[in-house]
Amino acid sequence: MGHIVVNSISKEYQNRRKQVRPGDSSGNSYSDTLPVLDNINLEFGDGEMVCILGPSGCGKSTLLRIIAGFESATSGYVTIDKQRVEQPSSDNIFVFQSNGLLPWMTVWENIELGTRNLPDLQSRVEKVAEQIEIVELEGFEHHYPYQLSGGMQRRAELARALAINPNVMIMDEPFSGLDFLTHMKMREEVVNMHSFTGKTTLVVTHDIDDALIMGDRIIVLDGRPARVQLNHELDFPRPRDFQKLPELNKLRQQIFLMQGVSYAV
Numbered sequence: 721m722g723h724i725v726v727n728s729i730s731k732e733y734q735n736r737r738k739q740v741r742p743g744d745s746s747g748n749s750y751s752d753t754l755p756v757l758d759n760i761n762l763e764f765g766d767g768e769m770v771c772i773l774g775p776s777g778c779g780k781s782t783l784l785r786i787i788a789g790f791e792s793a794t795s796g797y798v799t800i801d802k803q804r805v806e807q808p809s810s811d812n813i814f815v816f817q818s819n820g821l822l823p824w825m826t827v828w829e830n831i832e833l834g835t836r837n838l839p840d841l842q843s844r845v846e847k848v849a850e851q852i853e854i855v856e857l858e859g860f861e862h863h864y865p866y867q868l869s870g871g872m873q874r875r876a877e878l879a880r881a882l883a884i885n886p887n888v889m890i891m892d893e894p895f896s897g898l899d900f901l902t903h904m905k906m907r908e909e910v911v912n913m914h915s916f917t918g919k920t921t922l923v924v925t926h927d928i929d930d931a932l933i934m935g936d937r938i939i940v941l942d943g944r945p946a947r948v949q950l951n952h953e954l955d956f957p958r959p960r961d962f963q964k965l966p967e968l969n970k971l972r973q974q975i976f977l978m979q980g981v982s983y984a985v
């Protein structure tokens with residue numbers, strides 16, 4: 721379960737800047753449409769963890785929203801387990817959003833939201849307790865989000881997503897805004913979660929190292945409209961250490977170069 725096919729997806733938005741502003745002397749002419757994605761063809765295998773990179777504004781979130789069914793493509797279509805995606809479905813998919821906890825609910829109540837489909841109270845309680853243990857939030861069940869650190873909030877969001885037990889996990893920049901160490905720990909958490917649950921996981925990130933350390937495969941989008949510039953399998957053992965894996969380090973340098981950075985530290 722969780723086999724995704726992205727079939728010739730193109731996306732154009734109506735251009736909100738089609739009117740030239742008064743005093744705009746740039747000479748730009750604005751067209752009616754803003755082409756964002758151009759004929760994207762991708763396939764994500766059942767249980768694969770794929771990291772998607774690309775410059776800001778290139779259309780990564782747009783692609784995720786189309787895969788999740790929150791947005792329709794201008795042309796092309798997406799299937800998950802051979803079913804065409806027409807609308808969002810919590811049965812198949814869950815988008816893990818940053819700052820997505822409901823502030824008026826405790827950690828327990830937030831995670832419980834993900835268990836609404838379970839038939840009885842006993843199984844809901846067991847499920848919530850299990851998720852809290854997985855993300856190591858025991859003792860914080862009755863705290864409100866504002867009483868948690870940023871990293872703990874992300875872990876609670878992860879627990880809620882896991883409680884829904886979707887076939888596909890979609891994460892749009894799950895580590896943004898976290899300090900360095902919390903980022904590293906959360907990254908480890910997501911890798912562990914993936915190896916534990918075996919769910920197809922798509923992660924959009926700006927961080928090349930995140931993608932190379934986490935992914936079974938890395939995809940780089942670029943251009944306007946965006947196309948797939950790189951689709952590369954990462955057949956390296958985990959945990960991954962750039963020092964010990966010269967091939968991975970070489971790929972890292974290449975990707976930095978593709979993104980316009982000639983010297984990567």
Ligand SMILES: Nc1ncnc2c1ncn2[C@@H]1O[C@H](COP(=O)(O)OP(=O)(O)OP(=O)(O)O)[C@@H](O)[C@H]1O
Nearest residue numbers: 733734736756774775776777778779780781782783
């Ligand atoms: N609802 C919308 N209406 C019009 N234009 C949009 C809409 N959503 C996104 N865009 C435009 O589409 C382009 C791609 O946006 P998108 O959010 O997918 O980029 P992104 O790669 O996720 O960027 P970032 O890395 O900064 O999050 C941008 O130019 C954006 O302005």
Ligand SMILES: [Mg+2]
Nearest residue numbers: 780781782892
């Ligand atoms: Mg985005």
